[in-house]
Amino acid sequence: MLRVLAALLVGVVLAIGASVSVVNVVAPSPEPPNKPLYNYGNR
Amino acid sequence: MRFHRAVRPVEVVPALAALLAGVLALGSALGPGFVLRYDMVFVPGPPLTWPEGGFPRAVPSDQVVALLAHVVPAAVLQKAILLGIFLLAGTGAAALISRERLEPIPRDGLRPGHGSEPSNAPAAPTGSAGEDLQTSGQAADTALLVARVAAAVFYVWNAYLAQRLLLGQWALLLGYAGLPWAVRAAMLGGWRRLIPALLPAAAGGFQAMLVTALTVLPVAAVAARGQPRVLVRSLATLAVLSLPWAVPALLSDAVTDPRGVEAFAARADGPFGTAGSLLALGGIWNAEADVPGQSAWWLATARLVVGVFAVIAFARLRETVPYRAGLLVAATAGLVIALTGAYVPGVLKELITWWPGFGPLRDGQLYIAPLALVQAVGFGVLSRRTAAPVSPTTVSPSRRLLGGGQGREEGPGAAGRGFGARVLVVVRAVGLVVSRRVVSPSVVLPSRRRLGGGRGRGEPGAAGRGVGVLLPGVVAVCLPVLVLPSFAWGAVGRLAAVRYPADWQRVRAIVNGDPRPGALLSLPWSAQRAFVWNGGRVVLDPATKGFARRVVWNDGLAVGLENGRLLRIAGEDPLGRRVGAALDAESSLRAALRGVGIRYVLIAGENENTFRSRLDGAVLVYQGGELVLLRL
Numbered sequence: 001m002l003r004v005l006a007a008l009l010v011g012v013v014l015a016i017g018a019s020v021s022v023v024n025v026v027a028p029s030p031e032p033p034n035k036p037l038y039n040y041g042n043r
Numbered sequence: 044m045r046f047h048r049a050v051r052p053v054e055v056v057p058a059l060a061a062l063l064a065g066v067l068a069l070g071s072a073l074g075p076g077f078v079l080r081y082d083m084v085f086v087p088g089p090p091l092t093w094p095e096g097g098f099p100r101a102v103p104s105d106q107v108v109a110l111l112a113h114v115v116p117a118a119v120l121q122k123a124i125l126l127g128i129f130l131l132a133g134t135g136a137a138a139l140i141s142r143e144r145l146e147p148i149p150r151d152g153l154r155p156g157h158g159s160e161p162s163n164a165p166a167a168p169t170g171s172a173g174e175d176l177q178t179s180g181q182a183a184d185t186a187l188l189v190a191r192v193a194a195a196v197f198y199v200w201n202a203y204l205a206q207r208l209l210l211g212q213w214a215l216l217l218g219y220a221g222l223p224w225a226v227r228a229a230m231l232g233g234w235r236r237l238i239p240a241l242l243p244a245a246a247g248g249f250q251a252m253l254v255t256a257l258t259v260l261p262v263a264a265v266a267a268r269g270q271p272r273v274l275v276r277s278l279a280t281l282a283v284l285s286l287p288w289a290v291p292a293l294l295s296d297a298v299t300d301p302r303g304v305e306a307f308a309a310r311a312d313g314p315f316g317t318a319g320s321l322l323a324l325g326g327i328w329n330a331e332a333d334v335p336g337q338s339a340w341w342l343a344t345a346r347l348v349v350g351v352f353a354v355i356a357f358a359r360l361r362e363t364v365p366y367r368a369g370l371l372v373a374a375t376a377g378l379v380i381a382l383t384g385a386y387v388p389g390v391l392k393e394l395i396t397w398w399p400g401f402g403p404l405r406d407g408q409l410y411i412a413p414l415a416l417v418q419a420v421g422f423g424v425l426s427r428r429t430a431a432p433v434s435p436t437t438v439s440p441s442r443r444l445l446g447g448g449q450g451r452e453e454g455p456g457a458a459g460r461g462f463g464a465r466v467l468v469v470v471r472a473v474g475l476v477v478s479r480r481v482v483s484p485s486v487v488l489p490s491r492r493r494l495g496g497g498r499g500r501g502e503p504g505a506a507g508r509g510v511g512v513l514l515p516g517v518v519a520v521c522l523p524v525l526v527l528p529s530f531a532w533g534a535v536g537r538l539a540a541v542r543y544p545a546d547w548q549r550v551r552a553i554v555n556g557d558p559r560p561g562a563l564l565s566l567p568w569s570a571q572r573a574f575v576w577n578g579g580r581v582v583l584d585p586a587t588k589g590f591a592r593r594v595v596w597n598d599g600l601a602v603g604l605e606n607g608r609l610l611r612i613a614g615e616d617p618l619g620r621r622v623g624a625a626l627d628a629e630s631s632l633r634a635a636l637r638g639v640g641i642r643y644v645l646i647a648g649e650n651e652n653t654f655r656s657r658l659d660g661a662v663l664v665y666q667g668g669e670l671v672l673l674r675l
Contacts, residue, residue: 001511003429003511003515004510004511004514004515006515007429007514007515007517007518007519008514008518010518010522011517011518011521011525014345014522014525014526015525017339017341017342017345017525018342018524018525018526018528019528020339021336021339021342021528021529022336022528022529022531022535024336024339025335025336025529025535026535038569038571038572038573038581039571039581039601039602039603039609040081040329040570040571040581040600040601040602041081041210041328041329041330041331041332041581041602041603042329042330042331042602042603042604043306043310043328043329043330043602043603043604043605
């Protein structure tokens with residue numbers, strides 16, 4: 001039973017953390033850039 | 044002779060889980076159209092061409108796509124490849140976990156029960172002991188299933204795969220997906236296993252093959268103890284399958300800018316520095332390839348903890364697991380390469396200056412692929428323990444704390460195995476405080492089988508056992524997703540399918556229908572584009588893949604550094620360098636371009652006038668909203 005409860009606890013905590021993260025990410029994004037040139041990337 | 048055998052859940056469920064993870068991860072990328080992001084450029088009806096100039100980075104992957112696109116539409120092919128990566132990777136990681144593989148198996152790959160069964164194998168059960176054995180056997184099957192599914196999910200849902208996918212490096216990921224199969228083949232030996240297992244990497248090209256070689260050779264070397272032929276066979280297969288890119292690379296006059304080390308070294312993508320990021324399978328050089336939201340401290344911490352425990356679990360596998368030592372060596376070597384670029388870049392710069400062939404080492408993070416496999420298998424083993432039925436076997440807490448026990452994974456000397464073992468001992472002590480009776484199934488089950496042991500103190504009944512096995516198992520399987528949740532749905536829209544504007548097809552039809560020779564110059568003079576119709580996602584200029592003639596483009600790269608500086612890495616193609624010099628000069632552009640064999644000039648974007656004003660006398664062949672095509 002303890003193991004089940006521990007699994008539930010871990011699962012719920014991680015699910016909450018994951019939900020918070022996704023909500024943070026799925027925020028309205030700005031208009032895409034209209035640039036013909038772009039860096040390969042930024043560190 | 045049996046032609047059909049029963050489909051077993053331990054084989055099918057990991058495949059389904061990997062596929063489901065793939066669908067969830069790709070999301071909107073599976074819609075109609077093409078997924079265009081960084082290095083991932085697919086075009087409709089790609090021509091079969093051989094690259095000229097520069098390092099053959101897309102060989103033979105582009106040629107394979109061009110050939111297959113004759114059979115399957117390129118857009119469908121792209122989705123099939125992307126989903127196939129998930130399927131191949133997940134099933135491969137699962138295939139490395141089996142009851143036999145976690146136990147000693149003979150070097151010829153025979154399974155226990157085929158004339159090589161250990162002498163202490165369980166005897167056929169009878170009576171109540173047999174019933175109990177059957178029950179524990181089913182529970183063990185469930186635990187094994189959980190382990191395989193967990194390994195599969197971990198291997199396809201981690202920062203490494205996500206970041207490389209967001210950098211568009213599907214060709215590298217072919218090698219990543221084939222890696223567990225390559226390890227299995229190297230371990231078991233034989234051409235018939237080795238060649239098919241290495242084919243995905245061979246199709247992927249140089250990065251995929253380098254990662255595969257880094258992994259396969261140590262595994263084969265360990266498996267080949269006393270049998271050099273096994274190692275030679277692996278070497279020969281790797282060498283032959285590398286020829287498609289190695290020959291043009293050696294023949295090309297490409298040069299590598301040592302400053303690329305500064306741009307492409309692994310970097311910290313979370314709160315734990317570069318080393319911590321790498322241990323959590325992240326650390327890619329490009330911040331734009333990070334999974335959105337991945338740097339949140341709670342997620343980064345969870346991924347690092349899971350990764351470290353998975354490595355410890357893998358390292359504690361019994362030494363007779365055939366791929367254990369080799370894979371550990373490969374993972375360590377990969378980590379060292381990645382750390383070298385990050386902490387002592389001067390070493391790599393010197394090497395590249397001495398011989399440009401060391402250039403591929405500058406993007407060191409890609410070599411932690413074997414570490415991902417180590418963690419996936421280790422995570423599977425941990426999940427197997429989590430989901431195993433509770434044991435009645437009494438191993439005294441003090442003995443466990445000392446690392447004692449009779450299990451396969453914890454020999455009498457486990458306590459003396461060093462820091463990792465001591466860490467696990469401490470963690471176990473915490474576990475004992477919490478649950479008082481967490482024992483590895485690998486410790487329990489064999490003895491239960493042999494002895495047909497009855498239920499012990501506190502063991503749940505069948506219903507309780509079901510919940511007790513399934514719930515922790517489900518949590519374990521979902522854990523990789525929960526610690527990197529925003530990889531879902533194309534990393535929340537970072538990957539999405541779009542359609543090319545009609546201009547692209549029209550221009551390609553004109554140029555590819557012209558039989559007269561001459562190269563095409565793609566302008567503006569930059570390798571990357573960020574089209575509005577592609578949602579502003581950065582992508583390699585699609586012109587580099589779409590024409591059945593030499594395309595000259597600026598293969599130099601611009602990378603923004605942490606200090607705000609822009610680092611420009613010189614291009615590798617000598618012709619590209621000459622054209623770049625002509626563009627910089629004040630002289631007549633038309634004459635200079637014709638002098639180096641340019642026939643067409645393709646201008647994308649809104650600033651075509653910048654170039655058209657310098658191309659007096661050029662014939663306007665096509666003008667659309669997106670593209671302008673000129674003939675010199």
